Amino acid sequence: MSNRFLFPHRFKMIGWILFVPAVILGLLTTLFDFTPFEWDATVFAIYDGGLFESSKVMTLVENNVFDEIVGITAIAGGLLAAFSKEKDEDEYIAQIRLESLLWATYINYGFLLFSILFIYGLGFYQIMIFNMFTLLFIFLVRFNFILYKSARAIA
Amino acid sequence: MKNTIKVERAIHSLTQEDLAKKIGVSRQTINAMEANKYVPSTVLALKIARLFGKPVEDIFELSEED
Numbered sequence: 533m534s535n536r537f538l539f540p541h542r543f544k545m546i547g548w549i550l551f552v553p554a555v556i557l558g559l560l561t562t563l564f565d566f567t568p569f570e571w572d573a574t575v576f577a578i579y580d581g582g583l584f585e586s587s588k589v590m591t592l593v594e595n596n597v598f599d600e601i602v603g604i605t606a607i608a609g610g611l612l613a614a615f616s617k618e619k620d621e622d623e624y625i626a627q628i629r630l631e632s633l634l635w636a637t638y639i640n641y642g643f644l645l646f647s648i649l650f651i652y653g654l655g656f657y658q659i660m661i662f663n664m665f666t667l668l669f670i671f672l673v674r675f676n677f678i679l680y681k682s683a684r685a686i687a
Numbered sequence: 688m689k690n691t692i693k694v695e696r697a698i699h700s701l702t703q704e705d706l707a708k709k710i711g712v713s714r715q716t717i718n719a720m721e722a723n724k725y726v727p728s729t730v731l732a733l734k735i736a737r738l739f740g741k742p743v744e745d746i747f748e749l750s751e752e753d
Binding site: 627 | 707711712713714715716718719720724725727728731
């Protein structure tokens with residue numbers, strides 16, 4: 533009865549442990565240019581659009597990989613936290629899950645439409661960065677809130 | 688849909704937690720069904736009826752809106 537596309541329950545905690553620090557680090561980096569370390573590595577780029585130089589295609593480039601690490605950790609952690617089975621995953625939880633996903637998609641694109649209309653320049657670029665993670669974030673907040681609420685409601 | 692799960696649960700003196708464990712669902716599900724916020728699947732309705740030893744219709748009943 534429960535969904536076969538979910539991760540086992542034990543990945544949920546791992547997901548949270550990855551997601552929370554990655555989101556905090558990511559926010560600090562995006563908002564305050566916080567960079568705890570520079571790790572310039574040679575990475576393979578399918579495409580590297582140069583700002584003041586010509587773009588490079590299918591070649592090795594130098595890049596500080598801090599933001600890549602934070603981004604990947606946030607996405608991987610977020611996916612695990614969001615889509616690991618609950619301890620007692622059942623049909624009602626599956627329904628909350630689906631509703632929350634729908635809800636998160638609407639809110640996410642609502643924010644994005646609003647930003648397209650009213651945010652311009654570099655601000656919009658920042659919004660696009662946030663937007664990579666907001667779908668998962670809104671889902672996690674809504675899903676866990678409803679789970680918590682329906683567990684607590686006194687019958 | 689209305690149901691008498693809460694009453695049946697009281698008769699058998701089971702907590703929400705006990706009932707959830709016995710039929711293998713979360714406590715949230717029992718809670719939501721008792722609050723008429725969730726209509727269970729046929730499988731779950733049949734399991735509940737079997738546990739209480741009654742026909743499904745004795746526990747679940749259509750309401751005006753259905």
